[in-house]
Amino acid sequence: MDMNGSHRIPAGRETVWEALNNPEVLKACIPGCESLEKTSDTEMTAAVTSKIGPVKAKFKGAVTLLNINPPEGYTISGEGKGGVAGFAKGSADVKLTEEDGETVLTYEAKAQVGGKLAQLGSRLIDSTARKMAEEFFSKFSEMVGEKTSVASDDAEVGRELDPGLAEEAKRIAMEDAPGEVMHALEDAEHAVEESLHKAEQNIEAAAGRNAFGGPMVWGLVLLGALIVVLAIAS
C-alpha cells in the first residue's frame, strides 16, 4: 500500500516541529492514543487503543527514525504487531515546508500488512489508514493553529471510508457465504480481543530525538487503522 498526501497547518514551521515533539499534543491527536511517553531522548512507549462498535484493541509497535533534519523532515520506519491479527510495517518520508507563514506537511508512506490483516482486510486498509491520518491532521491543526485549514490531496478522504460502503461490502460477503464470513469475522474479532488481553503491555516505540512528529504519528496512525479494519470486519 502506498499513501501520500500533504496537509497545511496554520502555524509556523518551528511551532509545528515543536508540537510534533510534544507527547501531550500527539496523545491528544492520535485517534485512540491512550498513552505516549518519552522514555529517553530517542525512545518512547505508546498504547493505541481503538474502539469502534463492540471492538476494542491495542497494538504495540516499534519505530526507527532516519535522515533527521529538523525542522525540515525525516524518514521513519515502523512496525506494529497485533498478535494473531498479523502485522503491519512501513516507512514514510515527511517534509515540512513553510508557505506564507504556515506549514505544509508532506508525506509519502509505504506500508505492508501481513497475516490476517492482509487476508481479510487488505482491501480496506488503504482507505482506513487515510481516514485515520485525516482525523489526526484535523485535530493537530486545531490544536496547533487558530483555525483549521486543510489543503490535502486527500480531500476526498472523508468519504473514502464510507461506513455505508463497508457495511455494503460486509452485506455482500454475508450473502456469499454467511457462515464462513461470520466465522472469519469471529476470528478477526477474536484476534482483536486477544490483543486486548495484552493491554498491560505498553507499546514500545523507538523514535529519534526531536522527532515524535509526523512520521511517528503516521506509524501509530497506521496501527490505529489496522484496528479500524478489524472493527469494520466485525
Added chain:
Amino acid sequence: MAVEGIGARALRKEDKRFITGKGQYTDDMVMPGMGFAAFVRSPHAHAKVTSIDSTAALTMPGVDAVLTGDQLVGDGIGNLICGWMIHSKDGSPMNMGGWRALEPEIVRHVGQAVAVVIADTQAQARDAADAVEVEYEELPAVVDSVAALQPGAPQLHPEAAGNLIFDWEIGDEAAVNDAFEKAAHVTRMEISNNRLVPNPMEPRAALASYNDAEEHHTLYTTSQNPHVARLVLSAFYAVAPEHKLRVIAPDVGGGFGSKIYIYPEEMVCLWASKRVGRPVKWVSDRTEAFLTDAHGRDHKSEAELALDADNKIIGFRVKTVANIGAYMSLFSSAVPTYLYATLLSGQYDIPAIHANVKTVYTNTTPVDAYRGAGRPEATYLVERMMETTAREIGLSPAEFRRKNFVRSFPHQTPVIMCYDAGDYDATLDAAMKAADYDGIAARKAEAASRGKLRGIGMSCYIEACGIAPSAAVGSLGAGVGLWESAEVRVNPVGTVEVLTGSHSHGQGHETTFAQLICERFGLDSDSVAIVHGDTDKVQFGMGTYGSRSGAVGMSAIVKALDKVEAKAKKIAAHLMEASEGDIQIEGGELKVAGTDKKLNFSEVALAAYTAHNLPEGMEPGLKEGAFYDPTNFTFPSGTYICEVEVDPETGTTEIVSFVAADDFGKVINPMIVEGQVHGGLVQGIGQALLENAAYDENGQLLTASYMDYTMPRADDVPSFNLSTHETLCPGNPLGMKGCGEAGAIGSPPAVINAITDAIGNNALTMPAAAEKVWSLYQSGSKEAAE
C-alpha cells in the same frame, strides 16, 4: 418401485440425508474425552523461526499441550512427500525439498503451521494458539514462478538450486523444429492460467484417536481416497503401521481434488492423539482453507503453432513454467507433466509436438490437482491457440478445427496418448446447431443496436480420464497403481451390498453404482447399498479423482457382478435341474429359457447360504470381489460454445448462452451427468470470469476470504444447453469415459474466446474482470481508430 437400471434418471439416494441435514461429516463425529487442535501459523511468506515460546499458552485454561516441529521430528515422523517421480530431461530425478508437518526452522508460505495447541474446547485451543509467541526473522520471498527462476531470486529449498524442481520435456523437438522451418504460418501466444482455490463446501477436518491397549489408531478425515491416505501415512510418514490404522472418510462435502492429498494437519492430529493420550479433532476454518488447501493451475506458457499452406497443423511447440508453491504436494509433479502435456494434441491430428515444462518453488501455498488437473491448462492453451490462429488466417474457427480433427481411431499422438474412440465432428455439429452458430452475425448486429458487444467462442476439448493403467503410470513415475476394486455381497435375503474403493464426495455413487446392480439382477434400488470410505470395511481401493469412478470403479463392479451372476446361474440351474446356459435373469428372477420354471433372486441367494443343495464341489455363499486395471485412459471430448455480451461502458460480461455437447461414452444416469457438467461449467466459468488467488509481492495472500475471492453465483451463469453423444469407449466393459471434470476443462477457453471476439482484442487474461475487459476494449478500439 420400478427397476432403475442403466440410463435411468434415478433420483439420488443420498439426497434424503443431505437435504434433511442428516449427513454425517467428520465434524459431526464425537469421541469421549476428545480435545481440539488449533494451529499456530506463520504470518510471513518466508522466514526463519527463531523461537517458539509456549509458556503463556500452557498456563491457559483447558490447554493440554503445545507441540512443535522439533517434537514431531524427534518422534520420527517423516516428511510429507510427492508420490510421483518426474525426471528432468537430463535424466536427473526431481529436486524435492523437505516438508515437515510442523516446521521447526524455516517457514515458506503464509499459513504454514509451526505449532499445534491441544485443548479441551476449540475456543480454548484457539485462544492458546494466539498466545504462543513465535519470533521470526524474515527472509526475502518470491511469488511469481518466472521470477523465481531468475538469478538472484530468493531460494526456498537447498535441494532445488534456482528453485527449479525439474526441467522436463515430452515429444520430438527436432521434428517440431523441422515443422517450423517449413511452416507457411506461425501463430505465437503467451498464455497464463490463473491460480485457483478449490473451495469445497466442507472444509478439511480430522478426528484422530489412539487405543493404547490395542496400539491402534483411527482417523476420521475428509479424504477422497482413504486407503491411499492410510498407505501414505503408514509407509512414508511412519505415524502408524498400516494394519493398526483405520481411516474413515464419512460423508465428505466436495473435494475437487483438494482432498486427495495428505496434509500436515490431519497427520498432526493422528500423531498428537497418541502423544497426548486423547482423541484430537481439528476443523479448518475458511481462511485456513484458503491458506493451506492445495491450490490449482498457475501456469505461464509460451506456445507456437505451425501450419502448412493448406492450414493443416504441422507442429506445436509449448514452453510452460508451472508454479508448485512452497512444497511438493502428493501428486503435484504429475499435474503439469503427464496430465497436461500429454493432452496438447487436443482433438487434432498434429504430427509433431514438443513441450518443455519447468516446475518451480515459490513462497506460496502448494499447488496440486484441482478439477481437471493439467487438462484444463492444456485445453485452455490449445483452444486459445486454435481460435486465435483461425482469426489470423481468416478461417472460421469451426472450419479450421474441422480441417485438423482426428478422424481415424485408434490415433497415436506424439505425446504418449493413444485416442481409442471419438467423433469430434458429431459434438461440434451438435453444439453449433444448438448455439445457432451461423446466426451470430445477426445477433451481433442486434446487440450493437442496443450498444452491446456480442461475441461467440468455442472450445473443442479432449481429456484423459479413467486414470489409469497401472503399468503405464508406473513406467511414468507413479508411486501407486491406479486400478480399482469392488466386492459384491449378496446377502442371504437377496439384498446386495457393494463395497467399492471409489469414494463419493458429491458424485452420487450410491445412486449410479446401484443402478448397475438393479440393471443386472432386476432388483429395485432399495435392495442395494453402496459401501465406501472405510478402510476397515472396504478392501483396498484407490479412491476418486480424475473422473475415474465410472470408468474404473464401476468396471470393477461389473467384473464382480459377472462372477456373482455366473455363480447364481449355476445354483439356479442346479436347483431347477436345467442347463446353466439356459438360465436367464429377468425382473429379479432366474428363469429357465423356454419354460415357466423360475426362482426368485432371493431364493437363489438363500440357497447359496443355506448350502443345503449346492452343485457338487461349490463353496457356499454368494460374494465375489474383483480388481479392474484399465487398459488405457478414456477420452471424453466435446464442443462448448459460449456467447457473451459485453457492456462497452463498464466492461461487464454477461454470458447469454452456453452450449455443451459432450461425448462421455455410456451414460448411466443422465441426471447425475448433467449435474456434473453443470458444476464443472460453473467452476470453469468462475475461473474465466471471476476467480483468482492473488498474492502481493511479499507473499501475502490477499484473497483469503469470500470478501476478496469471487466464487461464481447462480446469476453469473445462464441456463445451460446440454447434450451428449455416445461413442462407446472400447477400453472398459460399460463403454464409459467419465464426466466429472469436462465442464471445468472445456469452458474457460470458450468464455475467453467469446469475450475476445466481442471486444476485438485478444490480449485478455483470466479472470476477465470488468476493468480488464473495459481497458482492453478501449485500447483495442483506439488501435482500430488509428
